[in-house]
Amino acid sequence: MKGLSVEIIKQLSDNYSYLIFNNSNSSSIIIDPAEANIIITLLKKKKLKLDYIFITHHHSDHTSGVLDLIKEYPEVKIFSPSKLLSLSINKISDGDKIKTSFNEFHILSAPGHTLDHVILFDQNNNFLFVGDVLFRLGCGRIFEGTSKQMHNSLNKILELSDQTMVYCGHEYTINNIKFLEHIFNKNTILEQSKIQIMEELNSNKRSIPFNLGEEKRSNPFLNPRCEMASEFRKKNNYSDHGFFRYLREKKDNF
Numbered sequence: 001m002k003g004l005s006v007e008i009i010k011q012l013s014d015n016y017s018y019l020i021f022n023n024s025n026s027s028s029i030i031i032d033p034a035e036a037n038i039i040i041t042l043l044k045k046k047k048l049k050l051d052y053i054f055i056t057h058h059h060s061d062h063t064s065g066v067l068d069l070i071k072e073y074p075e076v077k078i079f080s081p082s083k084l085l086s087l088s089i090n091k092i093s094d095g096d097k098i099k100t101s102f103n104e105f106h107i108l109s110a111p112g113h114t115l116d117h118v119i120l121f122d123q124n125n126n127f128l129f130v131g132d133v134l135f136r137l138g139c140g141r142i143f144e145g146t147s148k149q150m151h152n153s154l155n156k157i158l159e160l161s162d163q164t165m166v167y168c169g170h171e172y173t174i175n176n177i178k179f180l181e182h183i184f185n186k187n188t189i190l191e192q193s194k195i196q197i198m199e200e201l202n203s204n205k206r207s208i209p210f211n212l213g214e215e216k217r218s219n220p221f222l223n224p225r226c227e228m229a230s231e232f233r234k235k236n237n238y239s240d241h242g243f244f245r246y247l248r249e250k251k252d253n254f
Contacts, residue, residue: 106122171208
């Protein structure tokens with residue numbers, strides 16, 4: 001939709017929450033709020049009313065701001081894949097399409113990091129909110145699910161349009177680069193990605209959002225068949241899932 005904006009809100013030490021709003025009215029959406037005060041200040045500055053809160057998964061660093069937001073905006077509608085304390089929520093699950101006053105989210109189940117994890121895809125605007133499933137040049141740690149579940153969840157993202165802009169839950173990119181440099185020593189594609197990312201960090205102090213098409217070419221967690229990993233995979237004869245599991249286990253101990 002013309003005039004739709006996404007504002008990135010720094011939360012806690014390395015979390016991101018997202019404010020989505022339409023420049024033609026005062027309605028807004030917050031995704032994964034951790035610190036309400038920062039969000040409330042921003043909403044008041046922009047003269048926006050908070051109509052919707054969307055949650056990707058139950059971890060407290062993605063939900064701890066909800067209670068205080070409700071106190072300030074008691075009419076807000078909450079959409080979550082699982083219960084939040086004793087709050088009244090609209091439960092969302094795989095295949096749901098949720099229409100707000102200015103956009104529509106396609107809900108995709110994405111277990112692995114947690115069993116209840118979902119991702120939010122605004123196909124009309126090419127916005128994808130992935131919580132802790134996918135990070136730039138990395139992916140989320142597997143806490144509740146299995147490596148197979150996480151791999152399948154990433155495959156769902158891999159099938160989406162290259163034009164999609166990805167908004168994730170944390171700023172982990174520098175650590176992810178260091179890990180990939182450890183695995184793929186002196187890799188040309190990785191070196192090119194690092195140059196681009198460092199320019200973004202120097203300019204914007206963040207590496208988010210990022211283009212999904214570029215990520216498909218440079219993130220071996222997301223795309224085990226990407227060019228960066230081809231020589232390594234051929235040498236070790238990994239299956240797609242076997243390679244993903246190898247990378248995730250190595251990253252867990254990095």
